[in-house]
Amino acid sequence: MTLRLGIDVGGTNTDAVILDEKNNVLAKAKSPTTPDVMTGILNSLEKVLNESGVDPGEIKYAMLGTTHATNAIVERKNLAEIAIIRIGKPATLAITPLTGWPEDLREKLGKHVYIVQGGHEYDGREIAPLDEGELKKIADELKDTNIEAIAISSVFSPVNSEHEEKAAEILREALGDSVAITLSHEIGSIGLLERENAAILNAAVTKVMKNAVRGFENALEEKGVYAKLYITQNDGTLMSADYAVKYPVLTIASGPTNSLRGAAFLSNEKNAIVVDVGGTTSDIGILVNGFPRESAVAVEIGGVRTNFRMPDLISIGLGGGSIVRIVGDGARVGPESVGYRIVEEALVFGGNTLTATDIAVAAGRYKLGDVSRVQHLDKSLVEKAIAKIDAIVEDAIDRIKTSPEPTPVILVGGGSILLSNKIKGASKVIRPQNFDVANAIGAAIAQVSGEVDRVYSLEQLGREKAIEDAKKKAIEEAIKAGADPETVEIVNFEEIPLAYLPGNATRIRVKAAGYLKA
Secondary structure: OOEEEEEEEOOOEEEEEEEOOOOOEEEEEEEEOOOOOHHHHHHHHHHHHHHHOOOHHHEEEEEEEOOHHHHHHHHOOOOOOEEEEEEEEOOOOOOOOOOOOOHHHHHHHOOOEEEEEOOEOOOOOEOOOOOHHHHHHHHHHHOOOOOOEEEEEEOOOOOOOHHHHHHHHHHHHHHOOOOEEEEHHHOOOOOHHHHHHHHHHHHHOHHHHHHHHHHHHHHHHHOOOOOEEEEEOOOOOEEEHHHHHHOHHHHOOHHHHHHHHHHHHHHOOOOEEEEEEOOOOEEEEEEEOOEEOEOOOOEEEOOEEEOOOOEOEEEEOOOOOEEEEEEOOEEEEEEEEOHHHHHHHEHHHOOOEOEHHHHHHHOOOOOOOOHHHHOOOOHHHHHHHHHHHHHHHHHHHHHHOOOOOOEEEEEEOHHHHHOOOOOOOEEEEEOOOOHHHHHHHHHHHOOEEEEEEEEEEHHHHOHHHHHHHHHHHHHHHHHHOOEOHHHOEEEEEEEEEOOOOOOOEEEEEEEEEEOEOO
8 A cells, every 4th residue: 555644834733644545534633833843743743643553664655845944034043054146247236136135134144145247138148258267266265164055146047047057067066066056047037136036045945954854754764654755845736855955945835835735636626715724824825727826926035025936825814723802892803823822722622812713613613622611702792703704804815816706715724613604705615524634635645846937039949949948848847856757747838928028038937747756
């Protein structure tokens, strides 16, 4: 028997599931997420193994959705010592790297910043030759530092990556393979500063992801699980552990996308709105053909503006642990939350704090804990709090919709017990079986993907060859990430003509996905 283990780290709980060959849930478990992340993972792993009673040796695949990279950036902890190299002199000297960054992060990551001659035009022509001599001097200088990673960005590298790749070759030859090198064209899209920012953040979290992967592998082996390890990406697919160490920034916001993929799988709905309610916050996203819709705008991470792919989400301060207070004639729900302490502090669990979960139980929406402890609540207060909860969610759903037409709404996450089966703007409301661990299920059933986002000059290459090249590169990326070459197919294709650029330029985005390599 071939089993799959899925683990997803949320803000409040760390969830785990074991699935059989037909993707049936054999066991599921929840543990409070811990500050060090790994302890919570270990606790959930131990629980789910004990509950399932399966032979750990039968688990062949292990999928992890982790917040390690996000936490490192937000908390400014465990970041690698990095160097930043921009290839763009003399064209880009007006605005230096790290412009607009928060002061504390700029001080931490901006100790080794260089701009060298080189770069390309939008159509792939050189602006200036790459200054290889300057790069060799930089490499010699970095030998005497504690540099652990390097971020390299070049002007219009998504069109022509030659200078970035040559620079990486020079630096790798001088510094060896122990220094992680991030090339911006492999992370972000067009837009030099945002793409450069994404590459810098990626380089900064390579160390923390490497340690996380090593820790997870050790935890699995300690429990007798010798499985192939995969990490979830923020597009709802997987990448191999090695690929994740190279591109850790792609794990940011993977938790909500795991929930969206899990919701699609559990409900058999490919196009719907998903409301994922946790202990502290709720994430609302949209499924398009079974995958999370991507954000069309630049996204800020830890105060840094980036342009690499991110899911289109609305996050609101509503969860099962949200604290409820009386305010004038109404009720306020959240954004403060007892979080994972809900099992100690909520009224229904013997605590003394009135939470949204207590309100849901008092209103008869769900049976949980000791119902007698909320029977004394004033009915008017309960009605006002329930109305507030519904209004918060319905407003968020209305904001994320792109059409006034009623849309299916899928409720997942342990905190979704707060919500009614009737929601304004929903054609139907689905609360599937195992909704409380949809995130871990989404991680366990995910496919492996690769993506390409490039600008092509159709005058030089022609439309057919440009599309063929983009599709080929996306398939190659999926295979590098761990997909079985026999199962890889194109799952998304976009062609966006860029009317403001000469040369019949067009932006082509292609995603390929396939099943795990056996």
